[in-house]
Amino acid sequence: MIVEILLVLGGLALLVLGGDLLVRGAVNLALKLGMTPLVVGLTVVAFGTSAPELLVSLSAALKGSSGIAMGNVVGSNIANVLVILGITSLVSVIVTKGHDLRESWAMMIGASLLLIAIAFTGEIGRLEGLILLAALALVLWRQLTTGKAEAPELEGVTPGAGWGKIIIWLVIGLTALPIGATLLVNGATEIARAFGISETVIGLTLVAIGTSLPELAASVASALRGRADMALGNVVxxxxxxxxxxxxxxxxxxxxxxPPEMMRLDLWVMLGASLLMAPFLFRGLSLTRPVGAAFLAAYGVYAWILL
Known part of the structure; x- marks a missing residue:
């Protein structure tokens, strides 16, 4: 069991390191190639920070551990709202006024409902995968054509970064991510088997929290710099x-x-957690420390039910 725990911890460390360096390298490369900060923020950063989830889900699916692959995504979405916004709100109050994310939130709800509708078929096959990617293309087109002209603040920008640094960051990031994903999936699968816990539950909790660490680190860092509002955009x-x-x-x-158990609980928890953001985005309410504590308590109850 010690070996499996070390695999999980090593995998998580490589995912955090690889994700950070990949984003840093990709952002600086994109800016050197003349892409605007707006486009970089909506594409390169969004894809880069989700790279750990992508690599873990791909690795799990190819190994036949579909429970971990599905649980990783659904669990990450639950953790993004309840854990990331919860912890960030404890660090610094998140002010929502002046940050109109209502349309993006509606897209997030639409994506959640689309996933639930597909889930009723019992499988996300290649046709459904194409439908999801087509919806992503529409979302990106909408964001790029309606985005505000001003440049957003980007994580990972290093003024004057040379080609040597950028290449090193990209190589290390692209190497660490797949290795970390493989270690994490292998370790988590063995732990699940040893304790008699389903792979889906491991994916929904341990793996999901682990792959959300880059988003958590970015959100807390933003809060400490007085930009806690950035956590909202990161999560959505x-x-x-x-x-x-x-x-x-x-x-x-x-x-x-x-997984049948996901249809009974987890997909609906994901949708419910997303809906919790509505009062704050539509009424301009701030996410205060009591709200953050309530979010974390809600996640604790959810994890207790699972385990």
Whole structure:
């Protein structure tokens, strides 16, 4: 069991390191190639921060562990709202006024409902994967054509970064991510078997929290710099890409059966957690520390039910 735990911890460390360096390298490369910060923020950063989830889901699906692959995405979306926003709200109050994410939130809800509708068929096959990717293309087109002209603040920008640094960051990131994903999936699968816990539950909790660490680190860092509002955009964008991008790409390579237990609870918890954001985005309410504590308590109850 010690070996499996070390595999999980090593995998998580490589995912965090690889994700950070991949984003850093990709952002600086994109800016050097003349892409605008707006386009970089909506595409390169969004894809880069979700790279751990993508690699883990692909690795799990190819190994036949569809429970981990599905649980990773659904669990990450639940954790993004309840854990990431919860912890960030404890660090610094998240002010929603002046940050109109209502349309993006509606897209996130639409993606969640699309996933639930597909789940009723019992499997996310290649056709469903194409549908999810087509929806992602529409979301990106909408964001790119209606985005505000001003440049957003980007994580990972290093002024004057040379080609040597950029190449090193990309090589290390692209090497660490697949190795970390393989270690994490292998370790988590063995732990699940040893304790008699389903792979789906491991995916929904341990793996999901682990692959959400890059988003958590970015959100807390933003809060400490007085930009806690950035956590909202991180969560909404990540949740959209997790469903439409990660599940879409994974399903094209290896169709994903829907675990029956996920239809009974987890997909609805994911939708419910997303709906919890509505009062704050539509009424301009701030996410205060008591709200953050309530979010974390809600996740604790959910995890207790699972285990």
């Amino acid at each position: 964008g990540s949740n959209i890409f997790n469903i439409l991008g990660i599940l879409g790409i994974t399903a094209l390579i290896a169709p994903l059966p829907i």
